[in-house]
Amino acid sequence: MQNAENSLVDEKLVRWHFVAGLVCLLLSMLGGLTYSFQFLGRYPFPGLELLSPGRIRMFHTNMIAYGWIVNAFIGGLAYVVPKLTDRPLASRKLSWTIFFAWQLIVVLMGGGILAGHAQGIEWTETPLFVDPLIVLGVVLVTINIFVPILKARHEAYYVSVWYFVAAMIWTALNYLMGNYLPQYIVPGTGGAAITSAFIHNLVGLLVTPLGWGLLYYFVPAVLKKPIYSHALSLIGFWSLAFFYPLNSVHHYLYSPIPMFIQYASVVASVGIHVVVYTVAYNFFATLRGNGTALMSNIPLRFFYLGIINYILTCFQCAVQVTLSAQQIIHFSDWVVGHAHLVMFGVFGFWILGMMAYLWPKMYKRPLPWGIASAAFWLCAAGNFILWADLGVAGLIQGFLWRHASVPWIETIRASQPFWLIRTFAGTGMLAGIVLLVVALLKTARGTSAEAGAPAGLPVEG
Amino acid sequence: MRPEKFSFVFLVGGVLMFFFAFVTLVASPWWMLKKVPVAQMEELALHPDEYFTQMKAKYPDTFAAAFGADDSAGYAKALKMGRDIYIAEACWHCHSQYVRPVPGETERFGKVSTATEYQNVLQLPQLFGTRRVGPDLTRVGGKYDNTWHFNHFKNPPALVEGSIMPSYAWFFDKEGNPNAKGLAIVTYVQWLGTWPRVKGLDEEW
Numbered sequence: 284m285q286n287a288e289n290s291l292v293d294e295k296l297v298r299w300h301f302v303a304g305l306v307c308l309l310l311s312m313l314g315g316l317t318y319s320f321q322f323l324g325r326y327p328f329p330g331l332e333l334l335s336p337g338r339i340r341m342f343h344t345n346m347i348a349y350g351w352i353v354n355a356f357i358g359g360l361a362y363v364v365p366k367l368t369d370r371p372l373a374s375r376k377l378s379w380t381i382f383f384a385w386q387l388i389v390v391l392m393g394g395g396i397l398a399g400h401a402q403g404i405e406w407t408e409t410p411l412f413v414d415p416l417i418v419l420g421v422v423l424v425t426i427n428i429f430v431p432i433l434k435a436r437h438e439a440y441y442v443s444v445w446y447f448v449a450a451m452i453w454t455a456l457n458y459l460m461g462n463y464l465p466q467y468i469v470p471g472t473g474g475a476a477i478t479s480a481f482i483h484n485l486v487g488l489l490v491t492p493l494g495w496g497l498l499y500y501f502v503p504a505v506l507k508k509p510i511y512s513h514a515l516s517l518i519g520f521w522s523l524a525f526f527y528p529l530n531s532v533h534h535y536l537y538s539p540i541p542m543f544i545q546y547a548s549v550v551a552s553v554g555i556h557v558v559v560y561t562v563a564y565n566f567f568a569t570l571r572g573n574g575t576a577l578m579s580n581i582p583l584r585f586f587y588l589g590i591i592n593y594i595l596t597c598f599q600c601a602v603q604v605t606l607s608a609q610q611i612i613h614f615s616d617w618v619v620g621h622a623h624l625v626m627f628g629v630f631g632f633w634i635l636g637m638m639a640y641l642w643p644k645m646y647k648r649p650l651p652w653g654i655a656s657a658a659f660w661l662c663a664a665g666n667f668i669l670w671a672d673l674g675v676a677g678l679i680q681g682f683l684w685r686h687a688s689v690p691w692i693e694t695i696r697a698s699q700p701f702w703l704i705r706t707f708a709g710t711g712m713l714a715g716i717v718l719l720v721v722a723l724l725k726t727a728r729g730t731s732a733e734a735g736a737p738a739g740l741p742v743e744g
Numbered sequence: 745m746r747p748e749k750f751s752f753v754f755l756v757g758g759v760l761m762f763f764f765a766f767v768t769l770v771a772s773p774w775w776m777l778k779k780v781p782v783a784q785m786e787e788l789a790l791h792p793d794e795y796f797t798q799m800k801a802k803y804p805d806t807f808a809a810a811f812g813a814d815d816s817a818g819y820a821k822a823l824k825m826g827r828d829i830y831i832a833e834a835c836w837h838c839h840s841q842y843v844r845p846v847p848g849e850t851e852r853f854g855k856v857s858t859a860t861e862y863q864n865v866l867q868l869p870q871l872f873g874t875r876r877v878g879p880d881l882t883r884v885g886g887k888y889d890n891t892w893h894f895n896h897f898k899n900p901p902a903l904v905e906g907s908i909m910p911s912y913a914w915f916f917d918k919e920g921n922p923n924a925k926g927l928a929i930v931t932y933v934q935w936l937g938t939w940p941r942v943k944g945l946d947e948e949w
Contacts, residue, residue, distance in 0.1 A: 340837055453758060
């Protein structure tokens with residue numbers, strides 16, 4: 284491929300991060316699907332310690348966070364930061380060191396969890412011996428992208444760069460706080476407040492800002508026009524920076540954490556409406572006049588369905604954090620559905636869109652239209668069904684739990700039809716991802732020149 | 745000062761906003777609870793319960809090899825090991841450890857949880873949990889006898905028809921007797937909720 288030593292973007296690095304991310308995604312989804320069979324009473328590996336459902340559950344979530352999303356984001360940053368600053372990353376050697384180090388982290392993490400070395404903190408069940416490596420990795424990525432940003436010496440940076448800079452600082456602080464304070468220093472209730480901040484910040488201060496930062500680059504790049512409003516992007520960024528870190532304790536409402544803190548987190552959570560509507564309006568106003576592009580452009584479909592899911596998930600968030608809603612839905616499958624809408628339906632879609640845009644661009648060949656479009660619809664439908672299904676299941680569970688006369692096991696029986704639908708919906712999502720991987724492989728091998736494929740995907744530089 | 749500047753984003757957005765949330769909300773419960781001393785292992789294991797002694801009588805060889813005697817030192821060892829298994833097997837992803845002031849919960853799981861009950865080293869890290877597939881375990885200690893727990897870990901649906909809890913075959917040896925892991929996890933489960941009672945934190949319960 285076109286990979287001159289001194290080129291602006293190391294395309295090979297970007298591609299390999301995407302490949303590693305997709306491998307992790309497939310492994311994680313296989314894990315999730317396997318886990319779902321436990322809920323149907325038909326687990327394929329009963330009594331097998333290394334593939335015990337509990338361990339598979341932690342493997343599933345951690346592979347998504349650190350294997351899939353972070354890998355894909357590092358790849359995306361390696362493309363976008365040089366483009367925005369007109370300077371290559373700090374060092375080619377450092378970039379590849381990060382790539383290999385991160386894959387080592389992912390292998391140690393997945394293997395460690397399955398071997399029974401999980402840490403007892405949600406979203407970072409990553410074994411304790413891997414944690415320092417992750418901190419080191421975050422620091423190295425920060426150096427790698429800060430050098431070109433600082434060298435560019437812009438008086439005012441583009442919105443994507445704000446999100447990247449803040450996300451790196453937040454993540455370094457958050458990872459240290461969430462992994463070490465509750466593990467060694469702060470027990471019980473105080474530790475729970477800190478853990479809730481970690482859980483929330485991992486999504487709110489790592490995945491969300493990096494996701495938006497990449498989208499602020501890719502949507503204008505695909506549409507070939509600037510973002511609608513600079514002022515709205517300012518409001519979106521600063522309200523995220525202010526409100527998101529204050530949301531945290533809404534993960535443990537009605538817990539022994541002091542009530543005034545719980546109330547404050549509920550109020551702050553309602554504040555995220557400011558973020559959602561300003562940012563979403565900005566993107567839809569950018570699309571105005573180009574809406575028909577959604578018919579023929581797979582990346583754009585992933586981006587905008589992701590934004591619609593983001594509105595949906597944040598609206599859901601601002602409603603479900605109220606204390607009355609929490610009585611019913613907390614501890615239930617509603618939350619699991621919500622989490623899948625966020626991680627797959629929003630950030631997963633944005634990453635898939637980014638890949639569907641960059642991959643054909645790098646190989647100078649379009650994606651096979653039929654396969655890519657089928658992949659999009661399978662992912663979209665599977666994810667929506669899974670979300671709606673688990674939402675209803677959560678409500679049923681919550682209302683049954685309220686009645687102490689209902690034996691616990693009845694709440695399991697009542698959930699089982701929904702868990703069956705969940706397994707089917709998840710299979711659809713997995714099939715969608717497999718199809719997308721097939722489409723990317725065909726593009727890479729140059730066998731994607733299908734007859735009658737609309738030229739919807741931008742190929743030109 | 746333009747808010748689009750690197751230094752402004754870095755310092756105000758990245759550092760200041762994070763610490764503002766940390767100080768006002770995230771770390772304040774920690775400071776508020778500082779006056780409640782954190783119970784160490786010696787205190788938690790001061791009075792080994794009858795379930796621990798019963799294990800020693802029933803499985804003397806495994807017990808002696810794993811924990812020594814049924815004194816405080818052995819009990820502390822078993823509790824610590826059981827808690828670690830509880831984490832490694834992700835028990836806490838399907839069983840919560842806090843009872844909420846919400847209808848139905850007190851009838852099912854006992855008194856509403858209070859912050860002081862969690863001021864001990866076995867809640868490092870805290871094990872509140874965020875999902876209930878199975879019931880809450882805050883006060884499950886003593887609800888069933890050891891034999892029930894061993895049979896349940898071996899094959900949950902045999903005791904609770906329709907249960908979807910996995911079988912934990914690796915807690916048992918070839919003859920079907922609990923190994924060190926099996927003894928430790930049951931010791932921990934039987935301990936849950938008993939410490940606040942001994943301590944007098946939970947008198948009404």
